[in-house]
Amino acid sequence: MSISKQHEIHTRRYGRNVGVGLLLAGFIVIIFGLTVVKVTRGDYEPPLGEASE
Structure with missing residues (x-):
């Protein structure tokens, strides 16, 4: 029996991974793209601190 021979389950597991x-x-x-679009469109405003009031 050869050590380098892969069992069928390893092949299926690799495909799933x-x-x-x-x-x-x-x-x-997708999340990164949505974040970039939201920030560059100007929709994002950092929360205002109480010191700015």
Whole structure:
């Protein structure tokens, strides 16, 4: 029996991990994009402190 031979479950698990990783990366890109658009459009205003009143 060869040590380097992968079992079928490892191949399926690797494919699932790649899929989850791509979904996570896509989610991060969407959140980052929404943040950039919101900040550059000027919709974001930092909370005003009580000292500015």
